[in-house]
Amino acid sequence: MVSVRADRPIAEKGIPDATIARLPVYLRTLNVMADDGVATISSGELADAAGVNPAQLRKDLSYLGTYGTRGVGYDVRYLRFQIGSQIGSAQEWPVVIVGLGNLGTALANYSGFGSRGFKIVALLDPKPDLIGRTVVGVPISDLADLEQIVERTEVRIAIIATPAAGAQEVCDRLVACGVRSILNFAPTALSVPPEVNLRKVDLGQELQILAYHEQQQMADPLESGPNADGTGSVHPHGVTA
Amino acid sequence: MVSVRADRPIAEKGIPDATIARLPVYLRTLNVMADDGVATISSGELADAAGVNPAQLRKDLSYLGTYGTRGVGYDVRYLRFQIGSQIGSAQEWPVVIVGLGNLGTALANYSGFGSRGFKIVALLDPKPDLIGRTVVGVPISDLADLEQIVERTEVRIAIIATPAAGAQEVCDRLVACGVRSILNFAPTALSVPPEVNLRKVDLGQELQILAYHEQQQMADPLESGPNADGTGSVHPHGVTA
DNA sequence: CTATGTGAACAACTTCACAGCC
DNA sequence: GGCTGTGAAGTTGTTCACATAG
Incomplete structure (x- = not known):
């Protein structure tokens, strides 16, 4: 069962699927940044633009390697290149x-x-x-x-x-x-x-989840104060997606 | 962290999003079964038809209530009704x-x-x-x-x-x-x-994940024996999705 | 004796919090 | 001082395994 997958030379083997799914989002954001002439960006800014938690972003990037500079941030063009080559935009x-x-x-x-x-x-x-x-x-x-x-x-x-x-x-x-x-x-x-x-x-699945939460919120008009339930939208300042 | 949310009359409060997303799949399968004249179905059969693990199916259904009969299985029509009313197919x-x-x-x-x-x-x-x-x-x-x-x-x-x-x-x-x-x-x-x-x-995200695994498998032609990686397709006899 | 329902173990993913480097 | 990189804690979801009901 456990599939093992003995250790090979360098790292670069086990990037979580969830991270792979987010990398293109970062890439898209970096492209916009680069076009705007931004040279350096911090995890906070990039995370904000991509709609994720800064810690998440740093952890995601850490699977690819150490491409940031402490106290400074990430070089936009270099990071863009690294992500690009990781997610096989190298090949078609x-x-x-x-x-x-x-x-x-x-x-x-x-x-x-x-x-x-x-x-x-x-x-x-x-x-x-x-x-x-x-x-x-x-x-x-x-x-x-x-x-x-x-x-x-x-x-x-x-x-x-x-x-x-x-x-x-x-x-x-x-x-x-x-x-x-x-x-x-x-x-x-x-x-x-x-x-x-x-x-x-x-x-239909995501729509279903939305409808479920909608239904739940209608069911208890109480406790709908700040954020009645979780999942749907539990980000710091309400940024998601 | 039992999540509190004080107990209200009956249960029916905290169904996980992952379960909500699967219920329509079960419902679709049950509709087919009902049309075929099947009266009773076990978790194993239904899980198989829906492409999930039987334990998963039982746990999902257990969030809705106790609608099965031990030693027998589930009544197709009754279960269909219960799932239907849960996921608000009750209302439009x-x-x-x-x-x-x-x-x-x-x-x-x-x-x-x-x-x-x-x-x-x-x-x-x-x-x-x-x-x-x-x-x-x-x-x-x-x-x-x-x-x-x-x-x-x-x-x-x-x-x-x-x-x-x-x-x-x-x-x-x-x-x-x-x-x-x-x-x-x-x-x-x-x-x-x-x-x-x-x-x-x-x-694009799911396609991205597929491409990543494809790339990985090309990178190590070895160990591609039975099932090189996880996530993509790790179900008992290869049934997924 | 069969198949459900579920506590408990496990696994994946996310977020926190802080050490370490610039 | 500021921001990265990451171990550890927290959260969510999945699977196991078995007591229990029929």
Whole structure:
């Protein structure tokens, strides 16, 4: 079970997922700073701009290495470079999107992927009236050609944005032709062999949590003074997200 | 730190956010089961279908109450009813979406909201060529009319899907006219007063985590035997998401 | 004898608080 | 003096393992 993972030469092995998820946020902020001509920034300022706790920011950065200067802060350009090379904006990740309904199309258009080093190289859908149309310059191909397209483009990361019904079959086919990382937007649980990385995004989930807290606050009009509950918004001066 | 929050009549006070996020998944699964005519289901089967650990499922359900029968399992219809009433599918939550670019439009079209008790009652965008068009039967209104529309529709939950630049202003205006729960899809940190619930969704984040693990696995071709890392896919027989 | 419900152990993540360096 | 880097404490979420009910 414990997976061990014996110690290798240098560090740089175990950055928590939560940190990985935040690094692009820092990077985006640093880019803005750099464009504004800011040369140095403290953890407090950067944390503020990124919407996190300063200690969190410093701990996150400490996983990458020691890039700050005590008493001074971080060099914006240098830190930007370091984060960039860590999260593989060094290389470009080819990605295929399967399913071009509303969500798949929105994802294909979503500029946030491109700026983070992901490149949509193929779009797949079974509907004849979609096949041949292009989205962001990429033509939609027939889902039937999945195997040959995966092989030709050498994608290793796939996004499933199909209806729930077809998702598992698509998933199996992707796995069969060597895709090792799958991001599932379909509202269903997928099953994959253990060597495949699978993550799920549920667009409704955060809304659900908000609604729950809303309901709770309506239920007890008392004790709603400063901040009735936790999680939703428990940051020092109300900064979140 | 037992969290105090003096005991009120029955329980039903402190369900963890993580559990709230999973309940709709169970509900969806139960609906399928009920349609298939299944009358009773064990935690193992339901957990399997929902892609979670059986112990997790039982613990989640235990926050709602004691709805199972030892030695037997759960009554599908009864459990469905209980979960449904817990996550406020009892009431309908009116929601406004601000920003109807690709993402906002996809969210407006996303059927997952409707099936969970959310109802899009207003759409707002400042672009003249969008105003007046309708999406899922709801007309797009001028962002300038935000205040009056929020007041008229009495929405308490808003989704921000604008570009980063306009997000904070929209957020401030929403808060000013009484919106207490905001879901932010814009790639920027928003600041709100502490009584407002704010949550953020970053579509790139999960992809980033996948890419990181992909990169890691490429870095050590060794030890990729059974399951190189954790998080991504560490479920008993490889079922996830 | 089966499957729930749950205390307790465990694991991941966040925040605190302060030593250490500039 | 100011700000980083980090051990330690705190918090939240997950999994185990078993007593208990049916």
